[in-house]
Amino acid sequence: MSRYSRAAAAAVLALLLVGCSKSAKEAQANIKPESNRKKAPNFSLKDANGATVNLADYKGKVVLVNFWATWCGPCEVEIPWFVEFEQNYKNRDFAVLGVSMDDDGWKSVRPYIASHKINYRIVVGSEVVAQQFGDIDSLPTSFIIDRDGRIAANHVGLVDKRDYQNEILKLLDDSKRASLDRIVPGVLAGLIRPVGR
Amino acid sequence: MFLACSPALFAQLAASGGFQSQGNVLNYLPPKKVTAKPGAAVDSGLPLTLRSGYHLNSNMPSDDYLIPLRLTWNPGPLEATGFAFPKAQMEKYSFSEKPLSVFSGDFEIVTHFKTAPNAPAGPATLTGKLRYQACNNTMCLPPKTLDVSLQVEIVK
Numbered sequence: 001m002s003r004y005s006r007a008a009a010a011a012v013l014a015l016l017l018v019g020c021s022k023s024a025k026e027a028q029a030n031i032k033p034e035s036n037r038k039k040a041p042n043f044s045l046k047d048a049n050g051a052t053v054n055l056a057d058y059k060g061k062v063v064l065v066n067f068w069a070t071w072c073g074p075c076e077v078e079i080p081w082f083v084e085f086e087q088n089y090k091n092r093d094f095a096v097l098g099v100s101m102d103d104d105g106w107k108s109v110r111p112y113i114a115s116h117k118i119n120y121r122i123v124v125g126s127e128v129v130a131q132q133f134g135d136i137d138s139l140p141t142s143f144i145i146d147r148d149g150r151i152a153a154n155h156v157g158l159v160d161k162r163d164y165q166n167e168i169l170k171l172l173d174d175s176k177r178a179s180l181d182r183i184v185p186g187v188l189a190g191l192i193r194p195v196g197r
Numbered sequence: 198m199f200l201a202c203s204p205a206l207f208a209q210l211a212a213s214g215g216f217q218s219q220g221n222v223l224n225y226l227p228p229k230k231v232t233a234k235p236g237a238a239v240d241s242g243l244p245l246t247l248r249s250g251y252h253l254n255s256n257m258p259s260d261d262y263l264i265p266l267r268l269t270w271n272p273g274p275l276e277a278t279g280f281a282f283p284k285a286q287m288e289k290y291s292f293s294e295k296p297l298s299v300f301s302g303d304f305e306i307v308t309h310f311k312t313a314p315n316a317p318a319g320p321a322t323l324t325g326k327l328r329y330q331a332c333n334n335t336m337c338l339p340p341k342t343l344d345v346s347l348q349v350e351i352v353k
Binding site for chain 2: 140
């Protein structure tokens with residue numbers, strides 16, 4: 001291999017490495033731009049205590065809606081992550097909502113909640129709700145919903161825990177920034193107004 | 198380059214096809230017509246083909262929460278007395294800590310039948326159901342039930 005060939009190969013390798021590291025970062029926060037986010041369909045389903053859960057009631061929070069089932073191996077992998085997210089971020093206006101797609105409902109789901117020490121709210125889903133969310137046919141399927149009730153990200157199948165984490169944190173941080181963006185001009189206006197009078 | 202550098206995303210895209218229905222990942226060929234005398238024992242194979250990349254829980258899955266492969270036949274001129282499933286494969290997947298008992302690719306379930314002693318001579322159709330639950334390395338499909346049928350000729 002000539003000196004020039006080696007240099008060219010090294011340059012191609014360097015470009016690939018740069019491209020890869022950038023792509024990996026992009027893949028970890030796959031959030032849709034606000035203009036592309038669609039309203040999440042509302043649903044009313046019962047939780048393990050028989051209480052009605054309306055997705056619309058979560059407005060103002062970042063919500064991870066996870067469609068899963070007790071017979072789904074990949075879903076089981078994600079559950080401890082979601083338990084951790086619920087524990088770590090619930091005080092930052094975040095919630096996980098699990099929608100079980102088990103045919104036999106609470107008969108399978110209730111013992112599973114206990115054995116897996118699930119700390120977030122679980123409801124038993126229906127075909128109608130699955131269709132409202134785009135005819136969900138593969139589990140796990142998850143949606144990350146922003147504070148305005150819009151779908152900011154979705155995942156079909158098992159993905160990296162960091163993808164979820166980065167997306168949740170980005171949405172929580174974006175919301176904080178948006179609040180500051182709203183508050184700061186108001187505060188500034190309040191400070192400026194008396195001077196003008 | 199992006200796909201090659203992002204295995205999780207690649208797996209997701211390859212496995213998902215978005216939110217579209219995956220249809221039947223398991224298909225069966227109509228079993229060969231069975232000819233039997235009343236009171237006789239006869240076997241029939243049901244050839245199955247599973248879509249590449251997918252696996253089914255075997256008839257004896259590794260965990261209680263997994264849905265087993267089940268074949269049942271409705272009452273008719275033949276009565277199922279037993280089944281012969283192929284030897285299950287013990288496969289390890291990225292989502293499982295231990296190997297799972299599964300079937301994949303092409304395989305066959307053999308049903309051992311006994312013909313009713315009073316079965317009337319002539320053609321008949323035996324119907325049944327095949328219940329299965331399939332997954333690939335990153336996701337699972339809901340349990341499905343396929344209607345199956347077997348053409349039977351009872352001869353005196």
